[in-house]
Amino acid sequence: MKIAYLSHTEWYLRNFRLSWMKSLMSRGYTVYGVIQKKEAENYLENEGIPVIRYPIERKSVNPIHEIITILSLYRIFKKLRPTILHTFLHKPNLYGTIAGRLAHIPIIINHIPGLGYIYTEQNGVKVKLYRFVTSRLYRYCFKYADKVIFHNEDDLNEFVHLTNNRDKFMVIKGTGVNVEFFSPDKVPQARKRIVRASLGVSTNDIVITMTGRLIWHKGIYELVEAARMIHSKYENVTFLIVGWSDSGNPGSVSHRFIEDVGRCGYIKFLGKRENIRDILAITDIYVLPSYREGLPKGVLEAMAMGIPVVTTDVPGCREVVIDGVNGYLVPPFDSKKLAEALEKLILDEELRLRMGSIGRERVLSEFSEGIVINAIHSLYEELLDKHRQ
Incomplete structure (x- = not known):
């Protein structure tokens, strides 16, 4: 057939x-x-x-x-x-x-x-x-x-x-989500050290990652503004933005914006990558300040890797993240609230681990x-x- x-x-x-x-x-x-x-x-x-x-x-x-x-x-x-x-x-x-x-x-x-x-x-x-x-x-x-x-x-x-x-x-x-592949125990510590070094990320830096197409409706502007707020208080935080500028979409982020923002050093635009699991393996917090989603695959992959998520209280995102349980939901278009939610996780490693563990269990039971x-x-x-x- x-x-x-x-x-x-x-x-x-x-x-x-x-x-x-x-x-x-x-x-x-x-x-x-x-x-x-x-x-x-x-x-x-x-x-x-x-x-x-x-x-x-x-x-x-x-x-x-x-x-x-x-x-x-x-x-x-x-x-x-x-x-x-x-x-x-x-x-x-x-x-x-x-x-x-x-x-x-x-x-x-x-x-x-x-x-x-x-x-x-x-x-x-x-x-x-x-x-x-x-x-x-x-x-x-x-x-x-x-x-x-x-x-x-x-x-x-x-x-x-x-x-x-x-x-x-x-x-x-x-x-x-392929929960066998996207599993926190699949990437050894030695590999994590290699990935950090290849991206210019310090061993002690807290890594906040976003994956997806670079279009404004993913909340790129709000993320950059929140990153600036975070960096003004915590210099040991690196933001990794993984994805490409989708020229076929009218809301595509310009290459000039990417180049200008990337000069700061603490926000790294990595472009299109095949080794998403490796990057998630060195990630402490996943972020997606999108304006609307269907059901965000990147969020689910991060959850499967045991990573807490900060995303927006919008359709698609609120279906996968339970506020205060496996991450935080913040209002869309609000860089300040986004930064505040990220800060809670930056300051509390135990909270990150607990939320990340709950997130993986949620993927195993509902989204595999x-x-x-x-x-x-x-x-x-x-x-x-x-x-x-």
Whole structure:
């Protein structure tokens, strides 16, 4: 049986869905990755996952380009004839559903892992127009989707008015974390010393880390301001910001800002890294002052590594961090409150260890990769049973 996973980038499927795809293959499914043409990483193919490429531009609003994308997907689906089409993110959800419907794919699943820029940005005529058009298209597509998956109830409630069938909507808690890999006992002390030295971090420094794309909606500005407040009182604290400037996102942080801030020395922008576990292994506190999330994978990976988390009291983040238990929730846009929460953890090692331990237990019981993959597999079986009837 064929399943097609549709996204705009190979990076997305690799970073968030690879474990799902490999697990499904181990259960006898044939899984294809359908991704944009211009990428040439070949990572999925190296993992044994066949890839089909199609033309799509994330930022394009040119009707001709968008029609070409839909027609290309239609031709792909007509030839491939998958039983299940699982789409991710706004454009693939919308265009994939239209093309999948035309190609008579039996089962179509839309996946909205987060609302994205057009729903989190409240200002600007252009953004409001995009949001209006996207919502109207979703209203149409939800008629033909067999299931629509969200990562939290708040996001689900943003869209529920667009359908007459609430039963189509469901929440699955994120992508799941590989708790065997992201485990505090997997990185030896010798390796930690090497990582610290390679990053120019002193042995005695307290390390505060953030991972993710460098877009303003992740709270980059607030984090930098909070870091300045912390540094004025504690010079033995280093901030590591791991991620890249996403040029495809209108809210991307500029390279000039990164260069200017990075000159201070105590805030280190590390760019895109593959060794996330190594960096988390030397981290004392994880921080994510985001304005809104689906369910933040970086936070869950940090929790799995036994690290306390300071994040914002917003959808997605409040689902994983319990204030005062495995970390702290602070108001969004508030650098002062962010700094105060970080300071509590900086001053209390015992508190850090206790909160970190509780966080790992929380991931093991609710957010592990195995739990999420089983939920996805059960959903596929349920939809297949309905299709056979």
